[in-house]
Amino acid sequence: MSEMRSLSKSAEAWLHGKNPRTWSRAHFSTKHKSDLLLNNNSECFNKIILEARDKPILTMLEIIRRKVMTRLVSMREAAEKYPGPLCPRIQKKLSEIVNQSNNVWQVYAGNEKYEVNCGLGNKYVVDLLNSSCSCRKWDFSGIPRKHAISCMQLLAVSPETYVNTCYIVTTQLNIYSHLINPVKGPIQWEHAKDMEPILPPMIRTPLGRPKQTRRKEVDEARKSGPKLNKTGQQANYTKCGKTGHNKRTCKGIFGGTQMANQSSSLQILNQATSMDNTASQPFLSQQSSNLLANFRAKLPFKRNNPLGQ
Known part of the structure; x- marks a missing residue:
């Protein structure tokens, strides 16, 4: 404990609040012949039921029963092949x-x-x-x-x-001398007569996307590191290659200002067509046709013509 105190006083204080029989080999009980400080039994059990724990109750129990039945047979056959008196x-x-x-x-x-x-x-x-x-x-x-x-x-x-x-x-x-007897399929099961049917529980769907990962403890190591928020980070829009905005607030030819550019082109075209056509009719008609051609080239794919032409 003195060495632990020199490394971390908070860890030494935390260990003082725990029973030494749970974390110190010097205080282990000699009744159970094991000197391990690991929870391998829990980890092995969680791995075995990984396939069955998200199934309905009957399916889950059937998967666990079959796994235990086959494991008893495999362990008994392996023990029969041991050559000496010890494992x-x-x-x-x-x-x-x-x-x-x-x-x-x-x-x-x-x-x-x-x-x-x-x-x-x-x-x-x-x-x-x-x-x-x-x-x-x-x-x-x-x-x-x-x-x-x-x-x-x-x-x-x-x-x-x-x-x-x-x-x-x-x-x-x-x-491993005992065994689990095989069971017939659910179709061949006998139905209970003098018993009310068991209804399934009410399913309450919480808000949000369902979580697929297991909730980890505070002191448990994370593979991908702590999750960072986006506070203080600068947005980057990949299409225009500029930072400080996204698709909705883009000032380039993409996003929010595309319609503004189209409206300005429409104003120029309307001004060109409303001018007096008597003096420079060929020149204005050529200028308006050029503006109309440029405007149509800038229109997105499958967009209705705003001029109705």
């Missing part, structure tokens, strides 16, 4: 610990208790009768460590006999 991962971990137990010295104290010296003043008390060690790793995990294995080698006893029974193959076979 393969536990056997591999135990073999690595046996190789580390050659650099310790043990002294017998009687009543199956030993004092194990690891050098530099590190001494541990091993009790083979109660399957306990002062380092508490054997008590937490159920797998003997190098201090206890050195004492077992002194007695010429196999370390596999001191491993907790939850890691034995026979225990695994007993766990």
